[in-house]
Amino acid sequence: MGSPEYLKIVEAIKTKITSEEIKPGDAIQSENLLCEEFNVSRMTVRKGLAVLVNEGYIYSIPGKGNYVCEPDLDLYTLHFDEMMPTEKKGEEIRLLEVNVIKPSYEIGFNLEIPENKHVIVVKRVFVSDGVIKAYDIKYIPYYRGIPIVEKEIRYATFPEMVAKKNSIFAMTKKLKIRATLAKGEVSQSLDVMDGEPLLVVEQKLLDEKDHPIGWGIMYFAGEDSGLEAVACFD
Amino acid sequence: MGSPEYLKIVEAIKTKITSEEIKPGDAIQSENLLCEEFNVSRMTVRKGLAVLVNEGYIYSIPGKGNYVCEPDLDLYTLHFDEMMPTEKKGEEIRLLEVNVIKPSYEIGFNLEIPENKHVIVVKRVFVSDGVIKAYDIKYIPYYRGIPIVEKEIRYATFPEMVAKKNSIFAMTKKLKIRATLAKGEVSQSLDVMDGEPLLVVEQKLLDEKDHPIGWGIMYFAGEDSGLEAVACFD
DNA sequence: CAGTGGTCTAGACCACTTG
DNA sequence: AAGTGGTCTAGACCACTGA
Known part of the structure; x- marks a missing residue:
């Protein structure tokens, strides 16, 4: 009324x-x-x-x-929290590595940079109640002023790492989701056996001109860890 | 101007x-x-x-x-096409099984129905250029008038299967995404070896009162088959 | 109290589609 | 030419926040 x-x-x-x-x-x-x-x-x-x-x-x-309208039933809203439910009791982030490297072909390809440009690599694991839940690798083209101090980068989200150079309002993030088997460095970092199923979320950060400004891969261990999405239509 | x-x-x-x-x-x-x-x-x-x-x-x-606003950088738009890119050249859907069964505990739990209510089970595979890409299992509580004729169900989307009883505008779809290893019936249906990594997309259809009206699981084979999502903020 | 956003009106002119 | 949606105006009253 x-x-x-x-x-x-x-x-x-x-x-x-x-x-x-x-x-x-x-x-x-x-x-x-x-x-x-x-x-x-x-x-x-x-x-x-x-x-x-x-x-x-x-x-x-x-x-x-x-x-x-014809309802578009294929559209979903996905909530992907890059930092997991950090800040909660029993949650912890361990910084494994921060380095300046020359890009491999794959990294150069994904960041669309020449091989002589340097790249920051950040490797972290997310720990929940003593169990390693996710292994996270991020690559960012090097520029002056990029935070490479452990304190600054440990709890930083992907956009925060490049925020000095790009406004978060002008960025786009894209995800690719797939499954793979654990092996080598990934197995070791996640502390799982080779051959375990892993959920892989590949993130790409793009600037307003659709040029990559960051590329990352997150591996999730355990069948219980997954993502959820809800159909947009309401 | x-x-x-x-x-x-x-x-x-x-x-x-x-x-x-x-x-x-x-x-x-x-x-x-x-x-x-x-x-x-x-x-x-x-x-x-x-x-x-x-x-x-x-x-x-x-x-x-x-x-x-504080931008919500964790929200993505996911386009999940239940029917894959069907209707394209080289795409095909094979109907493996349509049955009326008594629900297992797991099915009954997910559909929130008693064990004496019958359930339709539909099993299909999606084939692209002769390669099996996905194995799809759907469970729908049985009701009079539900299409169980092969012709009707073969190319039907999940919402279409229950559309006689529920308006698609009043439905919600929820997805859970995870990784698993191929084994048993799933391996056979997908024609892959046990131990292959699979992307699993679990779908749940809910009516306007959030009561389940359908539950389905899709298994995607091959590291190349994955999902993509884009950050909502623009 | 003056200022803010939320709702609403009764007109107006335009570009567009259709018969 | 009549009807449609798209834009815009110059007012109005309301409930709300803050000093």
Whole structure:
């Protein structure tokens, strides 16, 4: 009752859509008709429709009308916390290595830099209740002023490591997720046997021009450690 | 120049944020000030601010002002196409099994149903250029009218299988992603050796009351097959 | 109290689509 | 030409925060 008029319009149309009274591709009644129906001004109707557009229920075609969206059921929201649930009791980060190196072919390829440019490599493990949960390797093109002091880098997130050079608002992060088998250095760092299944999350940090400014790989041990995602549509 | 006034306001404030002229937690100048600055009416200013709110740049506190958001750098958009890139050349879906069964403890637990309720089980593999890419198992509580005809179910997505009973607009999908080793039935279905690393995507379909209406597990073979996600912030 | 954001109105003009 | 959505105005009243 006390709710704003435009929210009543939102709810009314949402109900029509979820009850399948109107289906994807169908047109909504015109804005002028909605004005009469709800006895409100056109701006109020449009505010309600704007909410539905933002939430992915409808879209507009100028000169024609407002239409119900085909829901994109393949889109999910993934919450990937780079630092695990740090700052909690029993959580700890161990810094294994901070170095300036010449990039391997793979590193140079992923950071799109020539082989004579130096690269910072940071290797850490995340420990929970005494058990190593994840092994994290990050590569960042070297630049003056990059933090390489242990204290600064130990608890730093990927964006924080490059924040001096790039605004976090102008960065994009991309993930690739796959499975692999533990072996060699990775097994040792995670303290697992070779052949254990590992979840691999590859992170790439891009600047506003889509140029890589960081590349990292995280290995997660244990079948219990996984990621969760929720469908966007609500 | 020809762009609407409210978009000019959006761009101006975005630039201030990405250039870090104003930082997270800082206040934007008041709406009335923005009206004067840009020589527009308040509704136009508010339309611009609404865009910034939707895109996650700012938030409002009634009676106080508009403030720059702390960017949530842990949120990603994951595109998980349940049907793989089907309908493409060289792609094929093989239906291995459609059955009505009594649920195991695990199935009953995940679907939150008693053990005397029957369940449809659908097993499929996704084949690309003759290579089996994924093995898919889905469980759906049995109800009258559920499609169990091969033709109907072979190319059906999870939501389509339950669509007769539930509107896709009222459904939620949740994913859990982890790594495991191939073994037994899974190895055979994927035609890989035991001990191969597999990416596991567990899907749960929930109705509007958060009650499960479907549970599925997809196994992806091959180190090359993985998922990709992009940070939401733009 | 003056200032802020939240809601709403009753008009207006434009570009666009359709018959 | 009539109808549609997109933009915009110049007011208004409200509930809220802070001094």
